[in-house]
Every structure is written in structure tokens, then in C-alpha cells.
Amino acid sequence: MIRQEQMQVVNQRQIATNIFELTLSGHLAHEMNQPGQFVHIRVSDQLEPLLRRPISISSINKEALEFTMIYRADGRGTILLSEKKQGDQVDVLGPLGNGFSIDKVQAGQKALLVGGGIGVPPLYELSKRLVDKGVQPIHVLGFQTKDVVFYEKQFTELGETFIVTADGSFGHAGFVTNVLETLEDDFSVYYSCGPTPMLAALEKMYPEKEGYLSLEQRMGCGIGACFACVCETTEKTDADYVKVCSDGPVFESGVIRV
Amino acid sequence: MIRQEQMQVVNQRQIATNIFELTLSGHLAHEMNQPGQFVHIRVSDQLEPLLRRPISISSINKEALEFTMIYRADGRGTILLSEKKQGDQVDVLGPLGNGFSIDKVQAGQKALLVGGGIGVPPLYELSKRLVDKGVQPIHVLGFQTKDVVFYEKQFTELGETFIVTADGSFGHAGFVTNVLETLEDDFSVYYSCGPTPMLAALEKMYPEKEGYLSLEQRMGCGIGACFACVCETTEKTDADYVKVCSDGPVFESGVIRV
Amino acid sequence: MNRLAVELPGLSLKNPIMPASGCFGFGKEYAQLYDLSKLGAIMIKATTPETRLGNPTPRVAETPAGMLNAIGLQNPGLTKVMENELPWLEQYDVPIIANVAGYITEDYVAVAEAISKAPNVHALELNISCPNVKQGGITFGTDPKVAEELTRAVKAVSSVPVYVKLSPNVTNVNDIGKAVEAGGADGITMINTLLGMRLDTKTGRPVIANVTGGLSGPAIKPVALRMVYDVAKQVSIPIIGMGGIATIDDVIDFLSAGASAVAVGTANFVDPFVCPTLIDELPNKLDELGFNTVSELVGRSHRL
Amino acid sequence: MNRLAVELPGLSLKNPIMPASGCFGFGKEYAQLYDLSKLGAIMIKATTPETRLGNPTPRVAETPAGMLNAIGLQNPGLTKVMENELPWLEQYDVPIIANVAGYITEDYVAVAEAISKAPNVHALELNISCPNVKQGGITFGTDPKVAEELTRAVKAVSSVPVYVKLSPNVTNVNDIGKAVEAGGADGITMINTLLGMRLDTKTGRPVIANVTGGLSGPAIKPVALRMVYDVAKQVSIPIIGMGGIATIDDVIDFLSAGASAVAVGTANFVDPFVCPTLIDELPNKLDELGFNTVSELVGRSHRL
Numbered sequence A, B: 001m002i003r004q005e006q007m008q009v010v011n012q013r014q015i016a017t018n019i020f021e022l023t024l025s026g027h028l029a030h031e032m033n034q035p036g037q038f039v040h041i042r043v044s045d046q047l048e049p050l051l052r053r054p055i056s057i058s059s060i061n062k063e064a065l066e067f068t069m070i071y072r073a074d075g076r077g078t079i080l081l082s083e084k085k086q087g088d089q090v091d092v093l094g095p096l097g098n099g100f101s102i103d104k105v106q107a108g109q110k111a112l113l114v115g116g117g118i119g120v121p122p123l124y125e126l127s128k129r130l131v132d133k134g135v136q137p138i139h140v141l142g143f144q145t146k147d148v149v150f151y152e153k154q155f156t157e158l159g160e161t162f163i164v165t166a167d168g169s170f171g172h173a174g175f176v177t178n179v180l181e182t183l184e185d186d187f188s189v190y191y192s193c194g195p196t197p198m199l200a201a202l203e204k205m206y207p208e209k210e211g212y213l214s215l216e217q218r219m220g221c222g223i224g225a226c227f228a229c230v231c232e233t234t235e236k237t238d239a240d241y242v243k244v245c246s247d248g249p250v251f252e253s254g255v256i257r258v
Numbered sequence C, D: 001m002n003r004l005a006v007e008l009p010g011l012s013l014k015n016p017i018m019p020a021s022g023c024f025g026f027g028k029e030y031a032q033l034y035d036l037s038k039l040g041a042i043m044i045k046a047t048t049p050e051t052r053l054g055n056p057t058p059r060v061a062e063t064p065a066g067m068l069n070a071i072g073l074q075n076p077g078l079t080k081v082m083e084n085e086l087p088w089l090e091q092y093d094v095p096i097i098a099n100v101a102g103y104i105t106e107d108y109v110a111v112a113e114a115i116s117k118a119p120n121v122h123a124l125e126l127n128i129s130c131p132n133v134k135q136g137g138i139t140f141g142t143d144p145k146v147a148e149e150l151t152r153a154v155k156a157v158s159s160v161p162v163y164v165k166l167s168p169n170v171t172n173v174n175d176i177g178k179a180v181e182a183g184g185a186d187g188i189t190m191i192n193t194l195l196g197m198r199l200d201t202k203t204g205r206p207v208i209a210n211v212t213g214g215l216s217g218p219a220i221k222p223v224a225l226r227m228v229y230d231v232a233k234q235v236s237i238p239i240i241g242m243g244g245i246a247t248i249d250d251v252i253d254f255l256s257a258g259a260s261a262v263a264v265g266t267a268n269f270v271d272p273f274v275c276p277t278l279i280d281e282l283p284n285k286l287d288e289l290g291f292n293t294v295s296e297l298v299g300r301s302h303r304l
């Protein structure tokens, strides 16, 4: 169920240049059942900045009624969010949208997880759940440069992890696709979140594979009412369009015109 | 000289219902030479609320490079200001305007100080300076009710002090004028800050006396450029109008059409 | 007696607060959050004869205390709205105001005639003020004569009272208000969005794919309030006011300026519970101001 | 070579940033804070033939990310401005743009003829867009024909280039822009304020004594930017853009939309040093965006 709650900042820390990890606690965390969902955050109780910011859930701790986000403090709203301190309240709406399905992948099989930049966070909860299910995750994570790389250790603990930086300052140089080409495709499903060109490249690379892609769009309401976040669909579905906020953000590969 | 400075909150405390005493430190305090001047405060570094808030200087401590204001947290801006904590920065423009002149009153003489509500604060620095000069101040301070009365002790230490509340919940009941009628008018000058009707009543009561009145107006720039804060003048001056922010806020009695 | 109740042509409102068209879809999404029967009414998303897929994305951008949108009247089209959306809404005890749009007069007439027959549609809102479509929309809302004729044509076929939604992007909004009244409008809703744009400072490109969009939110409240105040003086039909409403004080201001009821748009995105919250806050606010009923408050600024 | 320099009719600007009319008086106050020679130019307060005492107070009110004002063109009148204000400004190496206003055409003509002879007045700005006076002002700015004729009449007597200041309170700002160009305007300045109002929620009374006022500040930036972008497409004379400029990104956006220079109004009240600050920030911003000169940046949004 979607809730709105003033959640408490349990902890906020900078984990890379302008990249923050924020953990919030509240009953809303109890509603979080799926990796890949997101929350819509009000960063100020003033009229400015006005709109909520959509941020993915990167890990969930139901027992503690806590969840964690990882975001880049870049524009006005996320910079304000990064100034929140332990004990402060944050107005959260969520959980929103439909996340990554792990139903079709079985224990013993392999799953490929491909993330780009601030698209990496939602893959963390996903990977934990795959591991719990006995699925073997392979992580390929792309970043611009060394100083914005995060969670290498956390992902490595869950499975084989390749870090790629555009400038080669850390891990492999180039794009995630450069690494993907070197991997054998013995995985049964792939999951990805990141820039649209990356998602498009993956669909081209693995036309036969079952895949799930998490998309981004500018949002208004975040719950499906305002038609701000629509995407064009392909023949693969009979819907004329989909809304990223309520039908997505995760879609089966091939459904969206990327 | 007028300066703009990010001043530091030395201390902020609530001294009556919704009434706050805020002390700031910075070089700007060094420019404060006259009681009755004011500062123009930016309460938020966001675009909302946008305009600065004019607040009187209630006491100055040049040695420590500190000054103190007393204000009512009422609307959006002052409520934000009241949330500032020790060590926070506040954007201050000042000192602004022309304050109370104490040149014409001599040691040994008496001065009447009449304040109403949030018009009381600037009289405190004034009274201290009069006492330093050997002038004997008499304070008549009007408030709505008991719970918004402040600085009774501070004023009493400086001289005879009458507190008046509209509802009689503290001190004398009624208006300051009720007390004034009971006082002999052996003072050589009077000073007042408060609601316009009160200022008008004083002018009527003491037509022969030399008096100084501090006025209020909605402000834009606070420094004389925008013509937001003008007041109509009387024959007593050849100026067609005056600006409260730069010609005032203190004017000789009779100059302004109140 | 319900002190919040308001009687308007076709509309017996429990309270004067309703979500504005396009900010509430067809109700399904907000129904997950609260009981829609609580609302005074619901202004549903613009409906056109045919299915519309709207403008390319990005369709929204944030601005100081406001936002721009260029949705482009995306909607499932008359048939689907009649078959799916409106029947679904019948489970709630709330009157629906159907926002009607089109390219040409015949479109408005066709949609109005059909949709006004739906049992829970108690009034129409003619959208002659959408700034985000190349044809139709605002072009009908900027010329008094055209607005008057369109109103008359729709009145001739509508089974329910017709409200006309005015655009603020005009030199003289009073003329348009008087014109639609002359055309037989039962009421006026105002304002739609102000035409604006935002650029991506890095690239110099418009943030919104449509280049320009409609400005809404608190930023436009002073313009909306002024227009409601002016038009209320000029017409004798009721006004449903909107434009930047986010707090209970905003509601009071629009009622004081002469609106008989108000609609809340952008604020739903900031606080999805804003409508029920404002409805709950209204009685205390009336007490605080010393008014017994909403109706007493309406237009008080003109009586001072 | 100065990368910030801009050449406009009558104006050789060191940089494209200047205070907007009415937000900077005649310079004396801000001269206490910084050297006025730093500014690209100064747009002085509107000057009318006679002394004007303006509207009753309160004259300003705060709104979401903006403010309302109804000063009412208070100014000392032509003679005093010529005798006291302009000569005083001569000590600074900065071109003055004289904002000219009046009730009737003859007023504009009289002020323009005289003030354009002042040595440091390098251009005129015809204020046909003031929303806060009952006669004159905006009435000249909403009808293309009237605007064109006034422009022509003033051009005939002015010794310096004439810029016309457009009102945003019109259905079609392009028509006004084209009309004043046809009337011989050397440039356009835009936008003036949007007509708005605020009510005191407690009493229901207008906060501003004049009832309505002009809306300015960041809230109106999207409207101003859209109008500059549109008019730049329609006219070949240069535009000085304004409306909500507070940050260096705002400056870049207006230049990108087609303004050759920009003016800063309300932001001076929020940060009295905003103009010199923006001038200091501009070179780094140009570097960051990869432009050598301001002129290269002008209108880039139209070339993408």
C-alpha cells in the first residue's frame, strides 16, 4: 500500500563524491516488498523547491522498519536532502511503482545485473534477494570516474562484480558493454538500471534473453495521475503507452521504445 | 556604513509567547552607532520567502561585536528566523536608517520612553544611552496580555517603568495613554515606537514637547531605492514625502502625517 | 445543516474543495490514498473525441514555487472514458465535472453531448484554455466572440450545466468572462496555466520537449486571485477558482475574492492528501475568521 | 578585448548586466554599497513631466517566490531629475537608460525630448507597461497600434535610441513587439510586471492599498523567458531581458533565449550586491559553458 509518512533520518553519509547514502526509518518501510520500487521525496517544507524527487530504494530492512537510498546531490533538491541530519524528518511517499520480478529465475541459475551511475542503487536489494533465492548474480557496474564509484565491496560480497569507469580511472575502462562482450552469456535473465543508451545497448546485445529494465522520466505526481512520465510502447504490448511511475519503473525488455 | 554580512547566531531564546531574543555577532555590529536603527534580514537562502525582514536593533555590544534583536515570530519569515540555532548564519543588511537623537536632552533632565508591543525593543538601547548620559528615563510599555510582556526587569533596572496590558492581565490595565495621563509632564523629550494610533495619541497629548517617533512601513529594498515605504509629511518640513527606511524610521514629532 | 455545503448550477457540493482537471487523472490513483466521496467534486482529465497520446517527454519542469507542464491533453478518448473511467467513479458519492476539449467546435459539441449524459457527470468544464496543444484549446479562449459561440454551441447539446475554463494568457480576462456568460455559460472556472518555458542552462535547450508549457503552482496565485477578483465583479454566474492553492489560507483568499468553490491542482503532487486535509481544516478556519458558513465568506473582499 | 562587452543601439556596455528601472532609484543608495561604474548600465526610476507622489501605502507585498508592488511611478519629475539626479550620476562611468512615463502621448514626448539631451543618458526606455497607474502606462502597452504610434512620436524627438518596455499582460506579446519595431524602436526591454493581487487572509482586504500590483521576482521567470524567446524570433531589434533574474544561470537562460543584455530588478532587494556579483560570476560561467564571449551565447537556444 502507498503511504505518506514523515520518516526519521537514521543515518546519512557521503560514500563517494556527491554521492550520499541515506537511511530512513518508519512504518512505510513495512510496505516495501519488491526490489526496484522507488519513493517520492519532499525535500523542503517550503514552497521552493516545490516538486518531490523520485529516488529508488536501494535496500530494505523490514525488521528494523528501515530502508536505504543512494543518490547524487546534484541539483537544488538533492543538495537540500543531503543536508538532512540524523533525527531530522523527511516527507516520503511510497513505495511506488513495480520493481524487478525474480519469479522467472530459479535457484542455481545465473542472473546478470547491469547498472550505470545512479542506476546502480536499486540493483543492490535485487541482488540480495537473488542470492537468498540461490540465484548467482553477476554485477557489471559502470561509473564516470573512480571518485563516484560506490558499493563495490557490497556487491562483491554478493557475487562476481566488474567495475567499469568511462575514463579508466578505476576497474575496466570504457562502457559496461565492453565488459559484457567478454562475458559468456550463460545467464538466464538480465536486469538493468541506468542511462537509456545503456538500456538500448543491452536490448540489442541480448535479443533472445529475458530482461528487465528500469526507466527514468521526469515526474509530477509519481502515482499515475498526471501523465507526465509516459513512455511509448512497442508492438510487444497492446497498451498505447505506459507510465513509468505506476506501470514501471521496471519493464520487460522490448516493451518500451528506448 | 551599511554592510551585508553572514552573521553568527550567538544565542537565541524565547522570552515570552512567540517573542524571541536573538543575538548575532559579526563586524557589522561595529557600524552600529545609534539607538533606533534597524537591520534587514534574509530569513532563508531559498527563493521562498523572498523578501528581507526589517527588525530593530534592541541592544548593541560593540566590544564583543554583537547586537541583539527582539521580535515576534508570527508570519512565515519570522518563524523561520526563530528556528535558527547557535552557530547558524544569518544574512544581515545594516545598520539601516536614522535612529533616536539624544543630543537635545541634557544630563539631569527626564526623558519619557513609550513603547507598544514589538515597538518596545529599540527603546532598550536608547534608554541605556540616556542613562549613560545622565538622563533619567521613564518607561511606559504597553502589551496586549501578560504572556507577551518582556524586558520588564531590564527596563526597571534603568529607570521607573510602567507596564500596561490591554486586558489588565499584568501591570496597569488599558492603554499606555491611561498611565501617561497620571504622570506629570516634567520630562524634556519623549521617544516612542509602536502602533501608529499610539504615536498619534502621543502627538496629541504633548503638542509642545520635543518628541521622536519610530514608524513602520512595508519595505522592499530597505535602503531608499524602491519608494515602497514612503510616508506623507506635514507643513513642518518642505520634503514632499519621506522614506521610513532611509529618512527614518525615527522622525521628529509632527513631521509625519500619522 | 452542513456549513461547508455549496449549491452551484448542477452541483450540490458537500464542500467547496475539488481536485483540478489534469492533476487527478480519473481518480483511480488517489482512491488508493483516501475515500474520494470526501471531495466536493472531481474535475476529471480533459476528454477529447479520440484517444490522444499527448506530447513527447519531458513534459514537466520545476520552476520557482511552480512547475511547467505540457502533457498535451493525453487521454483515452470519449468512448473509453464513458465505458471505463466514469462507471468506475460511480462507486463514489461525488459529482464529476467533465473537462471537455477538442480541435474544432464539433469536437467540443460531440464530447459534451455524449459525456453530459453519463449519470455521475453533473457539469461540464469547457477547456478553451489549454496552452499545450497546437490546435484548439487556448485558441478558443483568447477571442471573446469565438469563446461565446463555442459556449452557445455546447450549451445547445449539453444535458448538464456548462462551466467555461478561462485562460490567464489574455489582455482582458473580463471580456472573455462576459462573453461566455452571454453565450449561456452556467459558471466559470479559472484560471488555467500561464504560458511559460524553462531552459536547461547547460545546453540552452528547452527542458520541456514541447518547448513551452503551462505554469502552475503557488507562483501564479497572485495572478489567479486578481483575475477571480476582477471577473467576479463583471459576471453574475458563479466562479470556481484555482491557481496556486496549497494551504487553507489560499482557499479562504479565493473564496473572499469571489469564488464560490475552489480547485486544487499542482498541490496534489506535493501533498497527495492536500484536498482532504484542506476539507478538514476548513471548519476551524471559518470559526477563526468568525464565519458560520462557506457561503457567507464568498466575495467578502467585495463587501468591505 | 572584453569578452563581456555588448554593443547595442546607443549603448556600449562593459557587460550585459544592469539594474532594472524602479528597483535602483537613481543610483544614490546602491552607490553606498559598491562602485556604480561596474554596472553595464543603469535603468533609472520612471520619470514623468511632473512630480508624482505615487500610490498610498502599503505598496508592496510578498508572494510565493515573488512580490507585488504598486509604487505608482513616484518620482521627483523631469526638472528635478535633470537638475539633481542625472548630473550626480555623471561621476560614474556608466551609461544611463532613462525610463520615460506619462499619462498621455505629449507627456512621453516632452520627457523624452528633454531627458534624451542629458549627456549621460544614452538611451530611453518607454514605460508603456506600468500596471499601477490608472491612466497611461499599461494602456499604451496593450494595443499594437497605440504602442506603434507612441513609439513613432517619441522617436521623432529623441536625441538617443529608444527602447520600448513591453507588458506581459497581453494576449499576444509578439504583435506588440512587431508594432513597436514598425514604429521605429531601436530595441525592446521586457518584461514589466504581471498584474496580480494579495489578500490579507484575516481581514479579506487587499494587502496593497492600490488593490492590485505588479508581480515580479523569480516566480515570473518562466513567463518572461517564454516571451523573450518568442519575441526574439519575431523582431530584428535587440532585446534587454528581465523578469525574475536572481542567479547567474538566470542570466545565461535569458541570453540563450535571445536577450542581448539583461536587467535585474527584485533581486536587488534580496541581495543588494546581486548585480556586481553576477558580473563577477559571468566569465567563469562562460568558460564552464565553453563560450568565449557573451555575444556568442546570445540566442543560442534558437540555433540548436
Ligand SMILES: Cc1cc2nc3c(=O)[nH]c(=O)nc-3n(C[C@H](O)[C@H](O)[C@H](O)COP(=O)(O)OP(=O)(O)OC[C@H]3O[C@@H](n4cnc5c(N)ncnc54)[C@H](O)[C@@H]3O)c2cc1C
Residues within 6 Å of the ligand: A038, A049, A051, A052, A053, A054, A055, A056, A057, A069, A070, A071, A072, A073, A074, A075, A076, A077, A078, A079, A118, A121, A122, A215, A216, A217, A218, A219, A249, C061, C062
Ligand atoms: C524512478 C526513478 C528512480 C530514481 N532513482 C534515483 C536514485 O536511486 N538515485 C539518484 O541519485 N537518482 C535517482 N533518480 C534521479 C533523481 O530523481 C534525480 O536525480 C533528481 O530528481 C534530481 O533532482 P535535483 O533536485 O537534484 O535536480 P533539479 O535540477 O533541482 O530537479 C528539477 C526537477 O527535475 C526533476 N529531475 C531532474 N533530473 C531528473 C532525473 N534524472 N529523473 C527524473 N526527474 C529528474 C526533479 O525531480 C525536479 O522535479 C531516479 C529517477 C527516477 C524517475
Ligand SMILES: Cc1cc2nc3c(=O)[nH]c(=O)nc-3n(C[C@H](O)[C@H](O)[C@H](O)COP(=O)(O)OP(=O)(O)OC[C@H]3O[C@@H](n4cnc5c(N)ncnc54)[C@H](O)[C@@H]3O)c2cc1C
Residues within 6 Å of the ligand: B038, B049, B051, B052, B053, B054, B055, B056, B057, B069, B070, B071, B072, B073, B074, B075, B076, B077, B078, B079, B118, B121, B122, B215, B216, B217, B218, B219, B249, D061, D062
Ligand atoms: C523599521 C522596522 C522595525 C521593526 N522592528 C521590529 C522589531 O524589532 N521586532 C519585531 O517583532 N518586528 C519589527 N518590525 C516588524 C517586522 O518587520 C514584521 O513583523 C515582519 O517583517 C513580519 O514578517 P513575517 O515573516 O513574520 O510575516 P509575513 O506575513 O510572512 O510577512 C510578509 C511580508 O510583509 C512584511 N511585513 C509584515 N508585517 C510587517 C510590519 N509590521 N512591518 C513591516 N513589514 C511587514 C514582511 O517584511 C514581508 O515582506 C519592524 C518593522 C519595521 C518597518
Ligand SMILES: Cc1cc2nc3c(=O)[nH]c(=O)nc-3n(C[C@H](O)[C@H](O)[C@H](O)COP(=O)(O)O)c2cc1C
Residues within 6 Å of the ligand: A220, A226, C020, C021, C022, C023, C045, C046, C069, C071, C073, C099, C127, C130, C165, C191, C192, C193, C215, C216, C217, C218, C220, C242, C243, C244, C245, C263, C264, C265, C266, C267
Ligand atoms: C500536469 C497538469 C495537467 C493539467 N491538465 C489539464 C487538463 O487536462 N485540462 C484543464 O482544463 N486543465 C489542466 N491543467 C490546469 C489545472 O487544471 C489548473 O487550472 C492549473 O494547474 C492551475 O491550478 P494549480 O496552480 O493549482 O495547479 C493541468 C495542470 C497540470 C499541472
Ligand SMILES: Cc1cc2nc3c(=O)[nH]c(=O)nc-3n(C[C@H](O)[C@H](O)[C@H](O)COP(=O)(O)O)c2cc1C
Residues within 6 Å of the ligand: B220, B226, D020, D021, D022, D023, D045, D046, D069, D071, D073, D099, D127, D130, D165, D191, D192, D193, D215, D216, D217, D218, D220, D242, D243, D244, D245, D263, D264, D265, D266, D267
Ligand atoms: C518596486 C518596483 C518598482 C518598479 N518600478 C518600475 C518603473 O518605475 N518603471 C518600469 O518600467 N518598471 C518598473 N518596475 C518593473 C521592473 O523594472 C521589472 O521590469 C520587473 O520587476 C521584472 O523584473 P524582476 O522580476 O527582476 O523584478 C518596478 C518593479 C518593482 C519591483
Ligand code: FES
Residues within 6 Å of the ligand: A218, A219, A220, A221, A222, A223, A224, A225, A226, A227, A228, A229, A230, A243, A244, A245, A246
Ligand atoms: S508522474 Fe504523474 S503519471 Fe507518472
Ligand code: FES
Residues within 6 Å of the ligand: B218, B219, B220, B221, B222, B223, B224, B225, B226, B227, B228, B229, B230, B243, B244, B245, B246
Ligand atoms: S524600502 Fe525601498 S525605499 Fe524604503
